[in-house]
Each structure stands twice: as C-alpha cells, then as structure tokens.
Amino acid sequence: xxxxxxxxxxxxxxxxxxxxxxxxxxxxxxxxxxxxxxxxxxxxxxxxxxxxxxxxxxxxxxxxxxxxxxxxxxxxxxxxxxxxxxxxxxxxxxxxxxxxxxxxxxxxxxxxxxxxxxxxxxxxxxxxxxxxxxxxxxxxxxxxxxxxxxxxxxxxxxxxxxxxxxxxxxxxxxxxxxxxxxxxxxxxxxxxxxxxxxxxxxxxxxxxxx
Numbered sequence: 001x002x003x004x005x006x007x008x009x010x011x012x013x014x015x016x017x018x019x020x021x022x023x024x025x026x027x028x029x030x031x032x033x034x035x036x037x038x039x040x041x042x043x044x045x046x047x048x049x050x051x052x053x054x055x056x057x058x059x060x061x062x063x064x065x066x067x068x069x070x071x072x073x074x075x076x077x078x079x080x081x082x083x084x085x086x087x088x089x090x091x092x093x094x095x096x097x098x099x100x101x102x103x104x105x106x107x108x109x110x111x112x113x114x115x116x117x118x119x120x121x122x123x124x125x126x127x128x129x130x131x132x133x134x135x136x137x138x139x140x141x142x143x144x145x146x147x148x149x150x151x152x153x154x155x156x157x158x159x160x161x162x163x164x165x166x167x168x169x170x171x172x173x174x175x176x177x178x179x180x181x182x183x184x185x186x187x188x189x190x191x192x193x194x195x196x197x198x199x200x201x202x203x204x205x206x207x208x209x210x
C-alpha cells in the first residue's frame with residue numbers, strides 16, 4: 001500500500017516534493033527491504049531508473065537475504081529486454097532471489113515467464129539456431145517450475161506448467177498438470193484444459209471438462 005501510494009504521488013507532484021517524501025519513507029522503512037523495493041518499483045513505473053536503482057541497492061544493502069529487491073531488479077532488466085544482455089541480467093537477478101528465498105514462488109515463476117518470453121522472441125526469427133534455442137528455453141521453463149514443486153509440494157505450480165505445456169503443444173502433459181489443480185482453474189485455463197482433450201482426440205472428456 002505504501003508503494004502504491006508513493007507511485008500515485010510520483011505521478012502528480014513535483015520532483016522536489018516526491019524526493020522529500022522519498023527521504024521520509026526511506027528513513028521510516030529502512031529496515032524493511034520489501035517496502036524499499038516497492039518504493040523503487042514506484043520510481044521504475046514512473047520511468048525514473050536512477051532513483052529506482054538507488055532504492056533497490058539500498059534494500060539489498062539493508063538485507064542481502066531479501067528476494068523482493070532482487071526480483072524488482074530482474075523486472076527492470078526484463079522490461080528493457082532489447083538492451084544488450086538485459087534478459088541474461090534479469091535471469092541472474094531472479095536466480096539470486098531463488099537462492100536467498102528458495103521457498104518464495106515468485107522468482108521461479110519470473111524465470112519461467114522469462115524463458116517463455118525468450119521462446120516467443122526466438123520463434124519470431126525462426127532460424128535453425130533459434131529453433132534450438134526455443135527448445136532449450138522451453139525446457140528451462142518446465143525445469144524451474146518443477147524445481148519450485150520440489151521446494152513447495154503444496155504450491156499449485158501445475159497452473160503455470162499446464163499453460164506452458166499447452167502453449168508448446170504438449171497436450172497430454174498439459175491435461176495431466178491441469179487435472180491436479182482442476183478446482184483452482186480460471187475460465188481461460190478450463191478452456192485450455194478442455195482443448196487439451198480435444199487435440200488428443202478425447203472429445204467426450206473435452207466436452208465434459210468444458
């Protein structure tokens with residue numbers, strides 16, 4: 001809530017006023033890296049990268065074991081994906097977040113999303129080398145979600161896995177993943193789930209699922 005309020009302030013007030021407020025908030029929340037990360041996110045959303053990075057660096061300095069500022073750093077580099085080495089840098093930050101908080105589902109999901117983002121980029125070019133890269137990043141997306149599942153057996157990683165398998169045309173694997181979390185599916189996921197059976201030729205199950 002603090003980060004969102006600050007983001008709204010950034011949009012409507014002068015630099016001097018927001019910088020003064022930032023100093024007050026940093027002093028108040030200096031021992032809470034998650035809040036500092038949200039303040040950095042607010043600057044990032046306002047396209048003010050240097051203040052954003054300063055707050056994220058401060059958050060990491062205050063608590064190197066907190067995942068939130070590392071995730072936010074990864075998000076920044078992913079947003080600027082067309083800059084040299086930006087996606088690789090985003091991956092490094094997400095992996096650092098996993099290392100410090102292995103029970104946190106967010107960085108795993110960010111890595112999977114990053115991999116599928118690369119999958120789309122390579123698919124748009126479609127050279128032979130890019131086809132090989134597509135296969136590699138798709139496998140990496142599945143691998144990291146299975147890694148999350150090992151860390152958090154109770155967490156419904158199958159929601160993400162089902163979508164990835166469906167996108168890759170692996171309809172049997174998609175249906176198996178979705179079936180494990182059927183009661184938690186949203187409408188679009190139910191649609192994918194039903195289509196999985198349709199493409200497998202199991203029309204009756206597909207209709208029943210729909």
